[in-house]
Amino acid sequence: MGWRLIDTDIADPYYVTAADEAISQARKEKKVENTLHFYRRNPAAVSVGRSRKIHEDINLDECSKNNVKIVRRTTGGGTIYTDKQCLIYSLVFDRESEELKSSQEIFENVCKSVVNTLERFDIDTVYKPPNDILFNGRKISGSAQIKKDNIVLIHGTLLLDTNLELMKKVLKKSKNAKVSTICREIGYTPPMRDIKERLKKEFEMYFGINIEKTTFSTYENSLIDKLMKKRYLNDAWNFMR
Numbered sequence: 001m002g003w004r005l006i007d008t009d010i011a012d013p014y015y016v017t018a019a020d021e022a023i024s025q026a027r028k029e030k031k032v033e034n035t036l037h038f039y040r041r042n043p044a045a046v047s048v049g050r051s052r053k054i055h056e057d058i059n060l061d062e063c064s065k066n067n068v069k070i071v072r073r074t075t076g077g078g079t080i081y082t083d084k085q086c087l088i089y090s091l092v093f094d095r096e097s098e099e100l101k102s103s104q105e106i107f108e109n110v111c112k113s114v115v116n117t118l119e120r121f122d123i124d125t126v127y128k129p130p131n132d133i134l135f136n137g138r139k140i141s142g143s144a145q146i147k148k149d150n151i152v153l154i155h156g157t158l159l160l161d162t163n164l165e166l167m168k169k170v171l172k173k174s175k176n177a178k179v180s181t182i183c184r185e186i187g188y189t190p191p192m193r194d195i196k197e198r199l200k201k202e203f204e205m206y207f208g209i210n211i212e213k214t215t216f217s218t219y220e221n222s223l224i225d226k227l228m229k230k231r232y233l234n235d236a237w238n239f240m241r
Contacts (some may be wrong), residue, residue: 002033002210002211003034003035003036004034004036004212004213005035005036005213006019006035006038006215006216007196009038009039009040010040010041012043013045013047013071014071014232015228016039016041018224018228019220019224020037020090020092020155022220022223022227023090024092024148026217026220026223027092027093027151032217032220034093034209036090037089039088039090040083040084040085040086040088041082041083042083043068043069044069044081045069045081045082045083046070046079046080047071047072047079047080047081048070049073049075049077049079050146052072052078052079054070056172056173057078057172057173058170059169059170062169066166068170070238071238072232072239072240074153075145076145076146077142077143079171079173080157082162083166085159085160086157087157088155088156088158089155089199090153090154090156091110091154091203092153093207094150094152095151103145103147106145106152106154107129107154108127109206110143110203111132111156112127113199114133114156117199117202120198121190121194121195125141131143135180135182135185137178138179139178140182141157141158142156143155143156143157158182160181160183160189160192161181161184162181164180
């Protein structure tokens with residue numbers, strides 16, 4: 001069974017957030033195949049979980065001062081800071097692909113794929129349930145997922161050389177969090193292209209599939225534009241709580 005890879009690489013935070021939702025909708029309507037999507041956000045952005053409250057999680061003055069965008073995603077989980085040195089992956093697939101496995105089983109297998117990827121670069125990490133990956137006791141990767149109808153969307157971050165100082169300024173609850181980056185821990189960052197290729201192979205092995213690189217469909221491009229106008233470019237959505 002074939003999947004597709006879309007590598008948006010570095011893009012606007014509102015665009016890639018809309019893209020993940022567009023992929024999910026297109027997959028639900030069986031217009032596209034199951035999808036692996038890679039991207040990085042530039043400018044930097046705070047990604048807010050669907051039910052999180054802005055005033056509890058975010059320092060708005062620091063976001064404004066440092067041109068950090070705020071975008072609310074459809075999945076749950078905490079509020080996170082992302083920038084172009086943070087690789088984000090998303091997996092969109094129909095539930096039959098995973099034989100209706102539980103959310104925790106999906107988290108575990110996807111996180112282990114990330115752990116196996118990093119091991120190829122002699123980076124020994126540990127999976128911490130439900131959805132974190134630790135290196136030297138510090139979090140360098142987290143993930144979130146949503147199941148809607150027959151579709152699963154799971155996405156996760158990998159902190160390569162993320163600006164942790166700015167992260168601490170814009171996130172109110174990050175000051176005491178044990179968060180780090182690969183570069184901070186080992187002194188360098190493996191090539192982005194190599195990390196993506198290895199991660200793709202690990203997902204291929206986990207799902208028992210082949211993943212072929214392609215681009216967004218015409219339907220998805222149209223839907224991305226609509227979603228940006230309807231939701232992600234609007235304060236009414238991003239600041240709803």
